[in-house]
Amino acid sequence: MKISELSRRSGVSVATIKYYLREDVLPAGEPTSSNQASYGDGHLRRLRLIRALIDIGGLSLARVRDALAATENDELPLHDAFGAVMLGLDDPGMTVADDDTVGEVRDWLADRNWTIAPDAPATRRLAELIGILRTFGLPVTAESFSAAADTAEATAIDEVRYAHDQPDRIASVEMMLIGTVVYERAMAMVRRLALEAASARIDDGTGIDDPARG
Template sequence: MRISELSARSGVSIASIKYYLREGLLTSGQQSATNQADYNEDHVRRLRLIRSLIDIGGLSIAKVRAALTATEDETTPMHDAFGAVMHGLDELPTDDASTDIAAAYDEVQAWLEARNWKIEDGAPAPYRLAELIATLRRFGFPAAATDFDNSADFVERTAEAEVQYARSMPDRTAAVETMLIGTVIYERALVEVRRLALEAASFRLDETD
């Protein structure tokens, strides 16, 4: 297919496709004539993954490149390929942590160890959880890492199912895309469910007053 059809099939503009080609995110098509190339279904799938990483995952071009490299390298364990995408969804802050965040971070690390959750050093999520706990405490909430045990028990069960489903995909590209979309969309769904629960709880309390 020509680049115009590739654009129509993938939903990505020709200008963006050319940009991805220049940046090395998308492999070149088969040269068919001067200034013309033919593309195939692999290019459609690659563009779909690139757009998922950028639009859904919010990854920068540099992070997309790292994720794609991990996806393509068959010697990279699938866990590390997933990690390249998952860790790319957030970044560690460059500023030194305040005292209360540092204390919460130590608490989170102890909580992870107690749960036997093996998390890679430098992963952003433990720090972000520590930030959130410290922020809750600043506003007077008696928050602690152990307050999330029930939620952690639930998401641990669903996480295993999600990872197994992603790993059942026919190839690494599909597996990484499934893991990314499942992670981001499912997280948003859980947030909306909690908001619904809060509104329902408020309504019930009004009825009992």
């Protein structure tokens, strides 16, 4: 398809597509003349992924580029590619977590038998968030997140299996990338809805002992 058709089908302007091409986040098309190229369904899929990462995930173009690089590095085992994707979604230098809290989180992860890379940004990010909650007087520990971790683990297993079942490596890593960004936002929305529902039950005297009530 021509770039105009790619723009129409993706909802991304021609100017933005050309920008993504210049910034190497979108692969070049197949040249058809000195100043034109043809694009395929792979370009359409990649454009949708880029827009989701930017619009929903809030990632900068530089971070999108780094994350997408993992989808194309054939030298990385698939697990390491998944890890590179996770690493690209956060910046460990931005955290201000207390070392004791980081140690607490790492001990909790070890107790769960979760194999996590030592430099995984999410470890320090969770420790930082626990620290923030504590400054507001909330009696939170890493163990407080065990129930949520059980649910997350069950859904993560399904996500990873689904990613492994994709027809090619790029599709597998892309699935992990978009699943991580969008699914996290979806879970955050579910929690907001749960908070509103719990508040309504407490305010009207219904109570929250039986979540199925009301």
